[in-house]
Amino acid sequence: MGKLDVNVPKLKKNAFRYSKVRGETASRVRIPGGVxxxxxxxxxxxxxxxxxxxxxxxxxxxxxxxxxxxxEDVPEVNKEVQLIIDSLRINQDEKGTGYPSSGTRNIEACxxxxxxxxxxxxxxxxxxxxxxxxxxxxxHVKVAFTGCSNDCAKVRLAxxxxxxxxxxxxxxxxxxxxxxxxxxxxxxxxxxxxxxxxKVHRDTAKCxxxxxxxxxxxxxxxxRSKEHYFRLVLLGRTGKKxxxxxxxxxxxxxxxxxxxxxxxxxxxxxxxxxxxxVEHKEHIxxxxxxxxxxxxxxxxxxxxTLSDKAEMMHTMYWGGNHYDRYDS
Amino acid sequence: MGYKxxxxxxxxxxxxxxxxxxxxxPVLKKGAGRFTDTDVVRYDFVTDADEIELTKKSxxxxxxxxxxxxxxxFYFTESKVTEAELPDTPVLIFLRSCDMHAIKRxxxxxxxxxxxxxxxxxxxRELVKFVLIGCSHSYENCFCVSMxxxxxxxxxxxxxxxxxxEVLCDVPDVAFDSFFAAGTQQNVVPCHxxxxxxRVTVPENIPLSIFKDPLWDxxxxxxxxxxxxxxxxxxxxxxxxxxxxYTDNGRVGERRRVGASCMVDGFTNVAGGGQYRKTQGERxxxxxxxxxxxxxxxxxxxxxxxxxxxDDVCPEYISYSNIINKVNDAVNAAGKEA
Numbered sequence: 001m002g003k004l005d006v007n008v009p010k011l012k013k014n015a016f017r018y019s020k021v022r023g024e025t026a027s028r029v030r031i032p033g034g035v036x037x038x039x040x041x042x043x044x045x046x047x048x049x050x051x052x053x054x055x056x057x058x059x060x061x062x063x064x065x066x067x068x069x070x071x072e073d074v075p076e077v078n079k080e081v082q083l084i085i086d087s088l089r090i091n092q093d094e095k096g097t098g099y100p101s102s103g104t105r106n107i108e109a110c111x112x113x114x115x116x117x118x119x120x121x122x123x124x125x126x127x128x129x130x131x132x133x134x135x136x137x138x139x140h141v142k143v144a145f146t147g148c149s150n151d152c153a154k155v156r157l158a159x160x161x162x163x164x165x166x167x168x169x170x171x172x173x174x175x176x177x178x179x180x181x182x183x184x185x186x187x188x189x190x191x192x193x194x195x196x197x198x199k200v201h202r203d204t205a206k207c208x209x210x211x212x213x214x215x216x217x218x219x220x221x222x223x224r225s226k227e228h229y230f231r232l233v234l235l236g237r238t239g240k241k242x243x244x245x246x247x248x249x250x251x252x253x254x255x256x257x258x259x260x261x262x263x264x265x266x267x268x269x270x271x272x273x274x275x276x277x278v279e280h281k282e283h284i285x286x287x288x289x290x291x292x293x294x295x296x297x298x299x300x301x302x303x304x305t306l307s308d309k310a311e312m313m314h315t316m317y318w319g320g321n322h323y324d325r326y327d328s
Numbered sequence: 329m330g331y332k333x334x335x336x337x338x339x340x341x342x343x344x345x346x347x348x349x350x351x352x353x354p355v356l357k358k359g360a361g362r363f364t365d366t367d368v369v370r371y372d373f374v375t376d377a378d379e380i381e382l383t384k385k386s387x388x389x390x391x392x393x394x395x396x397x398x399x400x401x402f403y404f405t406e407s408k409v410t411e412a413e414l415p416d417t418p419v420l421i422f423l424r425s426c427d428m429h430a431i432k433r434x435x436x437x438x439x440x441x442x443x444x445x446x447x448x449x450x451x452x453r454e455l456v457k458f459v460l461i462g463c464s465h466s467y468e469n470c471f472c473v474s475m476x477x478x479x480x481x482x483x484x485x486x487x488x489x490x491x492x493x494e495v496l497c498d499v500p501d502v503a504f505d506s507f508f509a510a511g512t513q514q515n516v517v518p519c520h521x522x523x524x525x526x527r528v529t530v531p532e533n534i535p536l537s538i539f540k541d542p543l544w545d546x547x548x549x550x551x552x553x554x555x556x557x558x559x560x561x562x563x564x565x566x567x568x569x570x571x572x573x574y575t576d577n578g579r580v581g582e583r584r585r586v587g588a589s590c591m592v593d594g595f596t597n598v599a600g601g602g603q604y605r606k607t608q609g610e611r612x613x614x615x616x617x618x619x620x621x622x623x624x625x626x627x628x629x630x631x632x633x634x635x636x637x638x639d640d641v642c643p644e645y646i647s648y649s650n651i652i653n654k655v656n657d658a659v660n661a662a663g664k665e666a
Contacts, residue, residue, distance in 0.1 A: 215363070
């Protein structure tokens with residue numbers, strides 16, 4: 001092994017991990033939406049066998065890390081991952097050079113309507129569309145998609161969490177008052193339905209658009225809205241100072257607005273990020289804590305026209321423990 | 329008389345018929361399925377041939393016109409009762425052979441069961457004429473051949489078989505001949521299937537010992553009691569009543585008849601808190617025996633026509649046709665023991 005002289009910031013930006021094992025790194029494979037074709041996964045296996053130690057790490061954000069790669073093999077591994085990058089249609093400037101950035105994290109998605117009976121939209125497709133819009137970008141941003149309010153993808157821990165919604169459509173002429181929607185809404189969801197004069201009443205203030213009523217209706221009295229709607233939740237995070245769940249920003253939001261809002265966030269970060277942030281990395285939530293939510297909102301809503309149905313929070317509050325304060 | 333028409337000519341037939349009839353036919357409803365971005369084929373009124381789904385088996389049956397899922401029968405004030413209005417335009421229902429056989433079962437229940445025909449059913453029944461959709465092939469879960477419902481009985485006014493760019497129609501009702509003037513006359517026999525992948529053997533004499541057979545037990549844990557099998561069935565006829573008092577004036581209101589299901593909890597509830605069939609296994613036993621034994625005892629034909637919609641729709645993958653065969657096996661086994 002020759003003398004190592006590695007540009008660590010560049011290495012990290014190139015999606016290789018700084019490892020505690022000196023001389024080794026891990027190749028971080030980006031899998032937007034959490035879906036990878038079998039041939040690409042085979043290539044991951046091949047790289048792990050050829051350059052790594054025959055071991056593959058499944059990451060918390062649905063990516064893959066191939067550990068145990070000697071730092072001097074980075075250029076070779078970058079050539080090897082090219083087919084994976086092509087197959088998963090990852091934006092890239094120059095072929096054969098690996099991933100152009102790593103700050104904007106892998107975009108997560110639960111299986112959604114591709115597979116799940118409760119999924120209100122194709123989470124994978126939306127995640128891949130989002131990836132095309134915001135990658136590569138080295139700002140530390142987490143975006144996650146989940147098909148319904150169950151939030152299996154835990155999007156409330158992301159900067160931008162997108163949860164599927166459907167607006168239940170009711171045809172009273174097809175309703176026999178069997179009571180299953182009411183029962184399942186109560187047991188599996190929020191209890192927004194009640195029987196009034198033999199027909200079902202939906203409390204629109206309470207309804208979260210999960211679609212459980214539609215799934216359980218045996219007569220198609222309940223069906224899904226043609227439009228796919230989304231609940232956009234903002235600025236959840238884990239971490240040392242103030243871990244907290246993302247809070248609702250817009251209910252009944254449309255796809256185009258969500259794409260714009262997330263893209264707009266990058267300009268805000270460029271403007272307001274702490275110039276002395278360690279490794280130029282600061283979670284957006286902490287920037288917003290400093291500038292106030294109004295400034296953030298002003299940036300992210302630029303060019304966004306919400307539909308009449310959308311319900312937006314004008315101000316927002318987050319909870320969580322403040323370990324950086326004595327009063328936590 | 330039979331006719332061969334182009335698709336355009338057939339569209340004209342439907343267009344002209346829609347001037348005189350309300351046409352009730354299977355329609356593919358985009359996005360109206362149970363899950364996101366899935367479709368459902370159910371009955372609705374159409375005015376255009378393109379709206380009619382002729383290639384798929386409908387998920388829900390034609391009975392929804394004759395026995396609506398929810399129908400207001402009459403309105404009441406303190407001293408008067410007024411029947412709900414029903415448009416008197418005659419109705420043409422498009423349906424397949426199995427469903428043609430189902431009409432007889434519906435009539436038996438609503439017109440021939442008890443001392444008088446059901447007035448509300450009868451007024452709908454009298455408006456209806458039937459158009460037979462031929463079956464060039466069997467669909468998933470169909471077992472019409474086993475149930476003897478693969479060949480349509482008489483009673484349809486014309487039939488429809490689409491072959492490539494042509495539509496073949498058998499028109500036994502001479503009153504409809506004039507609609508087919510653009511077609512070429514030829515002999516037409518509606519398509520029917522002669523075999524299904526699914527076959528059942530309905531046992532002739534089912535001993536009472538079947539009540540205690542352990543075959544029903546698994547359904548207590550497998551069946552979720554959603555009632556889809558009943559709601560999609562062309563021969564299920566059970567209903568319940570709703571007397572609704574308007575909230576603005578509690579002395580006036582309406583009586584509704586809504587579909588009911590012997591699989592859904594509450595069906596056998598009686599005053600005093602009794603419930604005759606508590607487990608889903610018992611409810612399954614009741615349903616199956618009603619379809620392949622009890623109805624026949626009273627009316628001479630099995631209620632089930634073998635359309636297989638119950639198997640198509642069951643969210644828990646319970647196969648009713650398989651249960652029939654299990655019952656047959658149990659009856660045979662009991663026969664050998666005796």
